[in-house]
Amino acid sequence: MFITMVHVTTFFLIAARLIGLIFWAPFFSDKQIFAMAKVALVIWASALLIFVVPMPTQLPGTNMTFFLALLMEFMIGMMLGFAASIMVIAIEFAGSLMDTQAGLSVASMLDPSTGRNAALFERMLKNVAILIFIIIDGHHMILSIFQQSFLVLPVGAPINMLEPIEFLLTLGKEIFRIGVRLAAPIILVVFIVDFAFGLLNRVAEQINIFQLGFQIKPTVSLIIILAITPALVYSILNIMEGVMKQLLELLSLMQVTI
Template sequence: MWEGFAQQAPGLFLVFTRLSGLIVTAPLFSYRNVPILLKMAFASLLAAILFPYAMPPSTAEFLSLSYFLQVLEELALGLALGFVASLSLQAIYLAGQLMDVPMGFGMVNILDPQLGVQVPIMARFYNIVAILVFLGVNGHHMVLMALMRSFELLPIGQVSWGPGVVMALVRGFAWMFVLGVKIALPIMGAIFLTDIALGVIARSVPQMNVFLVGFPVKIGVGLFLLVFVVPTYVRVIAQLFSEGGDMLSHLWEFIGSLKG
């Protein structure tokens, strides 16, 4: 029994390495409030489950230089897959940050326990909404299914890191910024019109302290519009994370760019 395990251990460790890389960067799995031991146990359990499905070919000699390079390649692939899967959540996070400054929340930060840093209020709010929708549409299941399919489309040791990989990442970044601006645009546009109205009032009534009045007015306008646009945002985010949505399409595009 131990001889059979020793023969399969190098391949099992390569599967575990790809899974560990994804858990480090994938949405939900990578958050700091998830204990590291739990992440390692989850990666080990998934590796044991997926190992018969992955069926890694005979690997290089254990602890050799070529085997070490294979480990690095699988780790890089897992990190890249998780990062591409997280672009959707990053776009929503960006939208919240873009809304904070015009609404007057640019200097008001709260602690994000998931990232361990200070973040603006609206960015945190949109991030929480996106996570709830992500769980509601079983987005975490889709990420794991995409990872399982990656072993079929990208067998261990058969990954091609060509120029197409860079272009796929660039398109993913561009899509993330465009989506973030689109989500934030309604409230940003309303605040811009509010600034114009306040400017007209300042010219018409010079005695009024527009700076004193402007902050609560813009915050009120932003929060008032938020009540009406959040249901639409929830539907957009649900479509984003659903099967056939943009998150999976970018994952498949990235996986396709890695095929030799």
């Protein structure tokens, strides 16, 4: 089979969509994964998909239209990757809330997977979420949905933008809802501890409540985390299993119906 200009154009359009996906998708966007490994994945997967996905019926006529087509494919990939990563962001937000309530946010360290500072619970919950994501074969499912996306949205085909953006904004609200729900036990316990400290300060004003809080809050929070770990892992598992359903729904919204 001869390689034609259609195959070359399709290769670059597939690669643009895959780069957008890798830019945001959980596990694939991890900064600890070598850049050359990501480049190799893009080249290898794009070369394989050339002979699987539907070919564009019409090639871009000018350099500008080709650039716009690449940009559109990149945006499709980014939207899919962002939809897949929202649940991980929500879990990280829950860990950040726990760190703030427990007084551990001041002890943040550089997280090599994201390139930014993160405290204890935030890093722990994120690592648990990524581990569960790999255990349930989420990385393979994302690649499978990526391949299916070309059946719903062939390369170069027009897409519907309004409804997918509204859907992503709706998913963005889930970050706060899921984050507060997962962090609720820590928030509640720390509130009770603060209330008890307030009463203690009224009874014994000579006690340094501020200094005592730095010792009690992290200890109590760690005990609560250990106690709720099974329920926490189960909740994270349910959250991560819902990612694939969200990706399929997003794809259906992108499709232009005539």
